[in-house]
Amino acid sequence: MSGAGITIGALSEQTGVNIETVRYYERIGLIPPAHRSAGGRRVFDTDDVQRLSFVRRARQLGFSTDEIRSLLDVAKGARACKDAHALAVKHRDAVRASIRDLRRLERTLTEAADRCSKGASPGCAIVEALSH
Amino acid sequence: MSGAGITIGALSEQTGVNIETVRYYERIGLIPPAHRSAGGRRVFDTDDVQRLSFVRRARQLGFSTDEIRSLLDVAKGARACKDAHALAVKHRDAVRASIRDLRRLERTLTEAADRCSKGASPGCAIVEALSH
DNA sequence: GCTTGCTCCTGTAGCCACTACAGGAGTTAA
DNA sequence: TTAACTCCTGTAGTGGCTACAGGAGCAAGC
Structure with missing residues (x-):
């Protein structure tokens, strides 16, 4: 068995x-x-x-694990599908916000790195960028 | 004083x-x-x-705090600018990878949420997507 | 039956970058 | 002087795992 x-x-x-x-x-x-x-x-x-x-x-x-708890409740019918939808939309919006933040970050890092690699400025361009 | x-x-x-x-x-x-x-x-x-x-x-x-330690070393001249550049590029690449991952996530979440809001399927589309 | 080696068990501590207390002490304005 | 405020140290909690230590179950080979 x-x-x-x-x-x-x-x-x-x-x-x-x-x-x-x-x-x-x-x-x-x-x-x-x-x-x-x-x-x-x-x-x-x-x-x-x-x-x-x-x-x-x-x-x-x-x-998150808390969100998954809710999703599992929906899966077993103890909670409405509407709640899962709300969670998904809320999470998607957070993901979108993260993407926006990271894009800005990426631009800043690329700019600093490019200026540095060109060796134009006397000091380090990355350190300059961080020192403002 | x-x-x-x-x-x-x-x-x-x-x-x-x-x-x-x-x-x-x-x-x-x-x-x-x-x-x-x-x-x-x-x-x-x-x-x-x-x-x-x-x-x-x-x-x-x-x-990260460890990376910042290195950047501070560059700032005070105890380390080459090259190292800061390497850090920035490495970090930028990680950010780019994150953005790619999050974009895929965003698509998946949007698709699931859209199918759900349309109320087409019998069960919950989000739960369906997670159950495969 | 016995040994070897594998998988599994519990419990605890560590990771990152903070954040939030508790309980006490220095400092300042009324 | 007193009240209100800021600061001190030390410890513990956050999320989502991951990594032990030290012990026990279990299957296969001899």
Whole structure:
């Protein structure tokens, strides 16, 4: 038997989530406490694989663990889809803001680096830029 | 007297760096240990204002504290401008990579949110996207 | 049955760059 | 003198992991 007895190592391989991270997610309640074998080891099933994959993809999209908790609630029907939509839009707006900030940063860094590489100014152009 | 005796509070206001952060920077050696008054309080001067402003601008550009240490070395001539240039370019490339990642993220989030708001699918489009 | 080597367990501490206290002491204006 | 304010040190918390230490379960080979 035990057709669906998945060890934490196998779960980690299947989902791409680090073993320590799996235990961490359990500790903070992002995934439910795993069932245990007679020897006290965690035993997972395919549902656990699904859920952990969900969590991983959400993390890759940059959602915080708290946000993922809400998304999981939506997934299991305990919360309205509207909430997931609001989260996604809010997060997307934050991402857009980050992109704007980083673009400005990139310009500033490029300008400083270009002036420096041209060796025009007497001091260091990057240090100059930071000293104002 | 004490024409240049700046308290930590005044320094914080002039540079926009939090008081606790100033003490933190001193603790990790990003700024040198401040001089002390008879009563044991930190006393800063205009050089300290300059240096802390430098640190702040570098942080705003996303340099790590270790990188800022190197930039400060360049600023005081203990290290070549070439090193600052290398740091700036390396950091700019990291920023560019971040922007690329965030753009992809933004597309994914927008797509999921748009499908959701249209209310076309039976379940939640965002949850669907995360469940694959 | 025993050993070897692998995986797993718990608990704790570290990472980065701060931020937020608690509990006490110096300083300044009324 | 007193009240209000600023500052001091030391410690702990944040998020999202990651990395041990020191021990125990478990499978395969001899």
